[in-house]
Amino acid sequence: MFKRKESLNFYALLIQQAQVIRDAVAALCAFCEDPTQEKGDFVKVKEKEADTIRRQLVEDINRTFITPIDRDDLYRLSTSIDDLADYAWTTVKEVRIYDIQPDEHLLAMSRTLLQMADGLLICMQKLEKDHAGVAAEATKVKKLENALNVQFHQSIAELFETDDIKKILKYREIYSHMNHAADKGDFSADILLDIVVKL
Template sequence: MFKRKESLNFYHLLIQQVTVIRDAVAALCRYCEDPTQENGDFVKVKEKEADAIRRELVEDINRTFITPIDREDLFRLSSSADDLADYAWTTVKELRIYEIPPDEHLITMSNTLLQMADGLLLCVQNLEKDHAKVYQEATRVKKLENTLNVQFHKSMTELFAGDDFRRILKYREIYSHLNHASDKGDASADILLDIIVKL
């Protein structure tokens, strides 16, 4: 039993999880460019896959006595990053519910979110051995959060310049999902910066 615990590779599990999260965000970008049923369903597939890996990681944290990263930080990072995939699927789901197409603002914001996910993936890929790279990429992710925030406010300004209140209410909700996702990306970057200080 103790041998099994010691052989767990939490770095590998994190890389697996964030890879699938990144793929979920990439799938959202494809859906925004080409909103087919197949492209939308693929976002859900990736979100479910990310959830499954997260459950596995949490179970391993709970049954392992010693982890290479502080167990609370490991849990927080896994949870925060997972929210990117959750928001990707929520965006697709609500676009369908409201029966509205992705617009140029959603394309722009989803592409910025993908850059953030790419940066987080590079962070976890280098977390074990290259802390300078983690610092560099986490800092870039935080700057991208600011970029997406600017894009969000621009989209809201243009949205509220119109007078179609149903449209305003629908798109406001969708835009907010991507803005919240960027907040989670920023929080993930902060956790990664905390981790490399402790390692």
């Protein structure tokens, strides 16, 4: 039993999870470019896949006596990056519910979010052996969150130039999903910075 526990590779699981989350955000970008049923459904497929990996990681944390990273940090990191996939699917779902088309603002923010997801994946790939590399990449992710926040406020400002209340309410909700997702990416970067200081 102890041999099984020692053989668990949390770094590999984090990389796997980050890859699927990155794919979910990439799928969101594809949907924003061409909002077909198939492309929207694929975001849900990746979101469910990310949830499955996260559940596996949490189960492994709970049955392992010693983890290479503080178990609370490991849990928080896995939960935080998973939120990116959750927001990706929520965005698709509400675009459908509100019966609107993704606009240039949503596409721009989704592309910035993809850059953040790419950066978080690189962080996971470097986490075991290249702590300086993680710190550098996590700092880039945090800067991207600032960039997306600017995009968010620009999109809201332009939205309020119209008198169409229904449009304002619908698009503001969708834009907010992107902004919240970026916040989770930023929080993930903070956790990674904390982890590399402790390792």
